[in-house]
Amino acid sequence: MAPSNRKAPRVGARKRKPIPTSLSDFLTEKRGADEENFLGTIRSHIVEKNKADDSRRQDIIHPSEMVKTEWCPRATFLRITTGVHHKQSFGFQSLNIFDTGHESHRKWQNRAWDIGWLEGKFLCLNCRHKWWDKSPKNCPACQSTAMEYAEVPLSAEASHLIAGHSDGMLTPAHSLLEIKTVGEGTVRFEEPERLAKYLVTLPDGTKIVDLPAMWASIKTPFPSHIRQGQIYLWMARRLGHDVDRMTFVYESKFNQDVRQFVVRYNPAIIDPLLEMALDIKERIAAGKSAPECVDGDVCKQCRPYQETSDAEETPRRGRREPLDEDSEETQPARTESAEPTGRRSARSAGQPDGTRRRRTDEPVRGADPVGRVRRNTASGSRSRREGR
Numbered sequence: 117m118a119p120s121n122r123k124a125p126r127v128g129a130r131k132r133k134p135i136p137t138s139l140s141d142f143l144t145e146k147r148g149a150d151e152e153n154f155l156g157t158i159r160s161h162i163v164e165k166n167k168a169d170d171s172r173r174q175d176i177i178h179p180s181e182m183v184k185t186e187w188c189p190r191a192t193f194l195r196i197t198t199g200v201h202h203k204q205s206f207g208f209q210s211l212n213i214f215d216t217g218h219e220s221h222r223k224w225q226n227r228a229w230d231i232g233w234l235e236g237k238f239l240c241l242n243c244r245h246k247w248w249d250k251s252p253k254n255c256p257a258c259q260s261t262a263m264e265y266a267e268v269p270l271s272a273e274a275s276h277l278i279a280g281h282s283d284g285m286l287t288p289a290h291s292l293l294e295i296k297t298v299g300e301g302t303v304r305f306e307e308p309e310r311l312a313k314y315l316v317t318l319p320d321g322t323k324i325v326d327l328p329a330m331w332a333s334i335k336t337p338f339p340s341h342i343r344q345g346q347i348y349l350w351m352a353r354r355l356g357h358d359v360d361r362m363t364f365v366y367e368s369k370f371n372q373d374v375r376q377f378v379v380r381y382n383p384a385i386i387d388p389l390l391e392m393a394l395d396i397k398e399r400i401a402a403g404k405s406a407p408e409c410v411d412g413d414v415c416k417q418c419r420p421y422q423e424t425s426d427a428e429e430t431p432r433r434g435r436r437e438p439l440d441e442d443s444e445e446t447q448p449a450r451t452e453s454a455e456p457t458g459r460r461s462a463r464s465a466g467q468p469d470g471t472r473r474r475r476t477d478e479p480v481r482g483a484d485p486v487g488r489v490r491r492n493t494a495s496g497s498r499s500r501r502e503g504r
Contacts, residue, residue: 159208166211167203174201176279177396182389183343186410189392191417193399193406196277202420216369217297224295224365225265225284235285237266250287268292270351276393277400282348291363291378292348296341298334299369300325306338327370337364337377345379346386353381 172178175196181187195201206214228234228251235250242260254261271279284293296302303311314330315323337345345362352359364377395407409415414422 162211163206163208166206170201172201173279174199176273177277177393179278179280179344179347182278182347182393183340185340186415186417187389188410188415188417189396190406190409191415191421193396194418194421196396197400197406198421200421213299213301220297220367221283221295222265224293224367225267228284228286228293229265233286233288234265235287236268239264239266268352268357270348270355272351272354275397276390277397278347278351278393280348280351282352285352285357285359286363289361289363290359291361292345292352292359293363293365294341294345294348295365296337296367297369298331298366300327300330302338302369303330303334306340310334327368331368331370331373334366334375337366337379342379343386343389346382347389349381350383350386350390 177192177196181192225234230251232251236248237246238249238252239246240255240258240260241262241264243255243258245255245257246266247256249256252263255263265284268282268285269279270282273279282292283295285291286293300311310330310333311325314326314333316326317323336342341364345364349359349362359381361378361380364379366375366377368374392407399405399407406418409418
């Protein structure tokens, strides 16, 4: 009998799993119980990190809350006097959108830095030194080139309890800088009537937004952005900064097209908001009761302060300490004062507030009447689309 060529099986050898016969089979292979899910882990981490974040100051009035059409001074008063912030929970998709906006901020700030236009507070990542400068090349304390921009701290805390940060200061243009990423969700919240105008119904009845047409229709900044910019300009001028306009950079989320709008300083736009902020400060200082709710009874913003038993409305305390903007090390010596003249003064070398997403089929609210500007107040220019 001829000898067999068949090899004897190895003892204890594992049987190999069959190789998927197609890419589809490969992508749909079930994961083993011991395998880590990268995206799932990231989702959980980002959501939990946001829930635990209490770095946002809760003892001041934020410009970003003041400029909303539904701002309730009563809710702000209660937040400041109790030190309790009923923080809104966000899902991973919303937090991912916020992070995309933050990355866009850094991109445009770095570009302004590269051309020598960027002024403000800077942080050395090597020795942690903070100082005020204009587009520095290295840290004055340790000469390190590892630096990051810490924006432009602004405060009218002593007079109105208002404090915040502008995205940048463009010294050659005598302008502050605000960077906004704009997508379908932005327009849904800021100008839902515009979104409704560009809804397209497909043959199957599905409604989608004509994004190119909607983006092309944006000729001026959104009203709440104008109000926010005016508050920043008002604070900056009180601190002695030689600025008289706000430069808005709008970047489209769907195709990265970019537009610039320049809005000159016009304090009349924000006078009613400043009066409400002053009323809140005076009530707190005098120990008086909270102002009336904007809805006349109880709105969704001040309701959590009365419904403390609701498990979903968990009070969270935020940071309660003043900014260090008065330090000579971080900013040129400036005090709150009358607005400066046009002459340039000598200088030395944050969660977005939560808002519910609106559905496409919800009733459209009326146009925002506050902060509208005359046609010659805002000028826009469109840049070429850059290759990626």
